[in-house]
Amino acid sequence: MTGMIDVTILTGRTLQQGIGLEVGKVSEEYSKSVNYAEISKSDSIAIGFTDGSPVEVTTEIGKVVLHGRISETLSPGLIFVPYGPWVNQVLGPDTNCTGTPQLKGVRGKLELAEGKNVPSIHDLVKIIRGA
């Protein structure tokens, strides 16, 4: 079975992201540490996902293609993406007068992204320039 499912997007820090960003934002270590989404096992079955394939995350703000990884511990309906310019493609700027955008618990959709490429950091800079 394949299709699009509703998900809640969680973001956060990881050890590898910290290591990667201290090497450098244009390093391969950094890109690899933040350009993926963790997906629960049951959701991976729901969208016909096999580990490592690209997935597309869509919100009312936009969409982004990420490498998918199956998580043994994540609850169904949740995906986790490390902080970074990849996930920021789908997060909104509304801060509700606090200065802080909502970066966690954001509603979105998840589907397979067969034939699509995960953007590089330089691709993302082009998108930022063109937006």
Added chain:
Amino acid sequence: MRVKSYSDVICPFCGCLCDDIEITVEDNKVVKTKNSCAISNSKFMKNDWGRITSPLIDGKPATYEKAIKEATNILSSARRPLIYGLSKTDNEAIREAVHLSELIGGVIDSTTTVCHGASIIAMQNTGVSTTTMGEVKNRADLIVFWGSNPAEAHPRHFQRYSVTPKGKYTPNGRKDRFIVVVDVRETRSSKMADQFIRITPNSDFDILQALRALVRGQKLSAGEVGGVRIDILEELADRMKRAKVGCVFYGLGLNQSESRHMNVDALYSLVSDLNHHTKFVTEPMRGCFNVTGANMVTTWQTGYPFAVDFSRGYPRYNPGEYTAVDLLARKEVDAALIMGSDPASTFPLAASSYLSKIPVVTLERKETPTSMLSKVVIPIATSGIETSGTAYRMDQVPLKLRKVVDPPKGVFSDAVVLGHIIERVKTLEVDSI
């Protein structure tokens, strides 16, 4: 070969500011670290990787003098310039940034705005029962990590302050503490806890208010709140009241979810209620090594911790209005100076994209998406590795950073670069009289 060893070096990565790092330097290069976490090790060992060694104007190498001149022209001719970042540099540089902001009538904001800004708003609303890491280490027998994952974001927090160290009234270390993790997902931190409470995303406010009611002795008719059974919350409320000293270390799970500062407001109110029964404190888990310093220095200088506008010649404060994400998303600024941060990576697209539409001056060590968008890039020394200076630990304790290697030739600290821009701005002001 010149070999030097340094002990008690402070790590300039996260808000823990671990002060026991040992560094070996050979020919001005860090070759070995001891006591460092994996991230700290990466910061010291990869300090030289991918450094920007020459100032850039429109992506092309330029002399330092030309870059300072261009930066000054951009900032002094702007009608509403933004100075943003501040959190990965020392207090001395932050002080200069505030001075520059006042001189050019700009808005100054720090990375607080996308991390614990909501905590500060809550602090101003509610007040807070806070502490130092020493008090936690020596006295706390109940530690709650709420919406935070120190095992990955502050890797030595457990070891140095909150879980395993032996303290004056916690002589058996780990055995003398009960550890609770409250989070929306299982993490490396939750795996080491005595109790993991998994909650539904965006339900923190409801759960904290339910805990407040339980701590006050109310009976709740609901069977569960935020995905947590009431009997589990009753047990936690009772455990909190029975603690000799309790501490909630909370993270961005509260600040960046729905309800933002109201989540933290509810936490601070719970901690206040608990102080009717026992000693209870709370601390935000600050990320960048000197984001606390950004708040402290901005407060000394202006009276406000972040989001400060100097456009009328005196400081005004208003999160949501003078905060960087809002200003950029609403296209309200016409130039920016970025230092100690990479907002093109950390801001939502609608805010980061506007940085490519205005002239940006960036002080940066390595190439970043923000530096790629910038009109002027001025390389700077690594704060806490190539320069000394002071920084505030997450519990607001100031510590002296140590220089262990020299910066690349012709590369100065943030404070020195800002000083040169300030000198030139003052010259332009004199010329215009």
